[in-house]
Amino acid sequence: MLSPDRLSLPGPEYLAQRHVLTYMEDAVSQLLENREDISQYGIARFFTEYFNSVHQGTHVLFREFSFIQATPHNRASFLQTFWKCFRTVGKNGDLLTAKEYHCLLQLLCPDFPMELTQKAARIVLMDDAMDCLMSFSDFLFAFQIQFYYSEFLESVAAIYQDLLTGKNPNTVIVPTSSSGQHRFRQAPSECSPLDGVEASLFYQCLESLCDRSKYSCPPSALVKEVLSSVQRLTFYGFLMALAKHHGINRTLGALPDKGDLLLDPPMDQELEKLLSQVSGLSISTPSSSSGDITNLSARNSSRMTSPWKPLHHRQKVDIEGDGSTDETDSSEN
Structure with a gap:
């Protein structure tokens, strides 16, 4: 539409x-x-x-990184695809390291950079050891923020560092509500790095960044909501707050709320059908299974040599994951 x-x-x-x-x-x-x-x-x-x-959103499967990050829609599609493909990791309660999550990402995008995976892991681990285990949901929501807003977060990191080292003006004049006098805020250079920066001053800088940025940014009203709940915060504390914010997740629209993250009834039904079909084939044709597998492998190999043919194949994968598109696709076939 x-x-x-x-x-x-x-x-x-x-x-x-x-x-x-x-x-x-x-x-x-x-x-x-x-x-x-x-x-x-x-x-x-x-x-x-x-x-x-x-x-x-099936067009990003097995594509190069330069393509999947080329547009906001591509990024959202990749996030949704990653969630649907590996939802069972979270459903089974498995905990994985950053390297293991990166291997999963590479199954969908062979040249996906390790650096982005590590940055997402740092949001969860708060810069702790990178070989620590993470739950699927924790990594996924942190990865969503890091991947979708990567350019914005680079600018945020630079602003945060400037505030932390005192490169901005040492005083910010704020009118009082009654007397008209002015008070002076503490200079960032006087702040301890462990304490982070003043949230209100940080928001002023980010509001300006959101207004002038050419890249995707979280809605400034939601950023203000995140920062208004604290007086001071660290860089990774801010990123974690973004990752956990329901409003930002709904604005992106790629992932469900955390409570529904492991639920996908249409996908479960299709998987049950697929498993029953595979089970039926293995029982009915035991003698010819080796030849069938060889022929199937050859057919799949010939399909994957062409970049455009998987588009039609990937639509069928999407049918299995999203029942709402089943009727449209079947009419085209």
Whole structure:
């Protein structure tokens, strides 16, 4: 369904806001690289399937890191895909290290950088030893903040360091409510690093950053809500507060609330069907299982040699994970 925002913005501005050019360039690139394979399906069907996969969020599977971070929609889609693929880690109560979570990320994006995984882990561990174990939910919500808002957090880190070392003006004049006199806030250079920085001064800087930033930022009203509950805070304390904030999570829209994180009834039903089918096949065709596996492996290998063909395959994966798209996809097939 088209967004009503398209009617309130000029055409070029709306296309830029939605990063349509990014997807068109990617689609045409895949079309040219695989034109011989695509010719048997038709160009119109290829573009239909490509943009259906973009809409459903399945287009980021097995893609390079530069692509999955290229747009906010790609980032949200990758977060949702990671959650759906590895939800059972949390459901089973498994605790993993940062390196192990990074291995899971690399299953979806082979060149995913370790640095981002480590930064997400530091939010959970508060800069403790990086080989400590983390729950799936703790890592996932910290990873969401670090991955989706990575450029914003880089600027936040620089601002925090400036405040901590006293590079901003030493005094901030704040009018009182009655007398008109002024009070002076403590200079950041006088603060202990263990105590962090003054929350209200930190918010003033972040509010300005959110207004001028070209990258995705949390809503300034929610940032203010986080910072208004404390007088002082550290950098990682601020990141942890963002990761735990329900309003920010709902604004992103990629993950459910923490209480529903391990629930996905449609996925569970599809997995049960798949397991029953696999069990039935193993019982009914025991003698030919080796040959069938070989043939299936060969067919899957031939599919994965083409970057565009997995788009259709990935839509079917999404059907298994999201029952709401089942009817649309089945009509296209």
